[in-house]
Amino acid sequence: MAGVTDRPFRQLCKELGAGYAVSEMAASNPRLWASEKSSRRIDHAGEMEPKAVQIAGADPQELADCAKFNVDKGAQIIDINMGCPVKKVCNKWCGSALLPHEDLVERIVNAVVQAVDVPVTLKFRTGWDRQNKNALRIARIAERAGIQMLTLHGRTRADGYTGDAEYDTIAAVKASVAIPVVANGDITTPEKARHVLDKTGADAIMIGRAAQGRPWIFREIDHFLRTGQHLPAPMVAEVRHLMDEHLRAHYAFYGESLGVRTARKHIGWYVRDLEGGEEFRQRMNRLESTGEQLLAVNQFFESQLKYGERLQYRLAEEKLAA
Template structure:
């Protein structure tokens, strides 16, 4: 798998997630097998570039290459300047966000709201690609709602503009994260363009990743929510795709060690006050599959010290050292999907 001059070690990627894929988490996912990771959204408004939050979101110090920054906004000139600013600060790939479904983002005509205005999409793509000499990718959704799917149109515009890679989430903006992702549209996009296409949405197990790659013809898969509290999913998926065999699920003792590494990096990155608070969600995800995990999460959320929080994690895990984690249930694969639905969809969107 290659993006511009960057050769990636595999085709299993980390999805950019606001409030989740900060530098400590991205680095851990890469260490555990992810071939590529993209930062949280960086706002295009230059007034926000030097805020503490924005500075953290684009901090790639010591991170494995390539270093990719996602930018978000609705003004072509601002997005172009934002891309240049991030490249000047070390970004090696720029990713444009046209996939976020969150209301406050869409209310500003950013994220997936842009899919309603194809002319503006074209201007943004042209402006950002022309502004930088690094690869530019696009993450988007299948459309604004199910009655207005325009992924094929957007994909062809992106290819013409010089976009190096497409990542498509198999839902519309109106779907949010409800229901099941559909992969027919991803397959149609892959069949229509020559640039790499990454499939995103509901990829939760090695088997599901293999199915999605086969069903869509995509070049890679991108995993988001399934990696929360389970960053080792990347090595599991990569190993299964390469060998057809499963790695054993990790012992709780290994999870304890990974959590400690993650938390220490997290505390150092955010400092005491923010560190203990922003770590809570990660700890909650790590323990959600374990007996008494929910009770522990509620108790842990009352702790106000990084040192005490880390000690509480150690105490919780020490009594479970030899347990193995269980796979979370896979989201269902649509048995009705077949080549005829792909043909019908392609013809419908091309009409």
């Protein structure tokens, strides 16, 4: 999730119950390693362990060298991306564009595994379209090469993020390999997490888009899986505090100008399902300083207290009218 899973957000998710978080994609092209964007993406200073870096590319030797470079910088796990369906990635024959080329996939996973002495994992999709699913073959290639964990998104490259994720292929992959398999795709609630684990037999689940604006989903799922009970919605005061901490860490990471701009999407996700959230998002997007933005966010969450001490998603307007 390029542009989302930066260090401040990964750290927040880990603090709220995520057992594992992977960096944004790091390009394998060595000419990009020293760029400001790439340096920021692989910055793990102060982050809770394990520190995992996801690498993307199409050249086996470049990917191997990139893996070594990141291990030398402190990466404890290397994750190879063969799942991204975004055009600007696939147009460079990276991400899920690699899936039709099984010989190249084999050379890549072998090169990376042999290049480093830390665990190497693979994120991929079920195939390149619904008529051409090859996840079973990719999984076996990866296992033979020494890949130590597979994360499988239940869509093909052609699906992008449309339609519903399917879990039968994940179940088939899990049954065909001896290494851990992580299920990914459309896991948005504790109940869905339980369903996907039961349906696929996966060893774990990965949350992506559902954590945007709701990083406490990790503790909600963990609690439900352990107890069968739902946690109550978070307190407004807690979310206000979490937002304040997240934004301050975000500003420190990106600086004033870039920090304001890149924080806007996170703020929008936090408020999108709250009463007045859309109007606030539009007003907030016109603010140009971190101080103004931070003050506005604190005031917005203070205003949510009129609906109750806990967040009232999609219910605020009805509760106020009553």
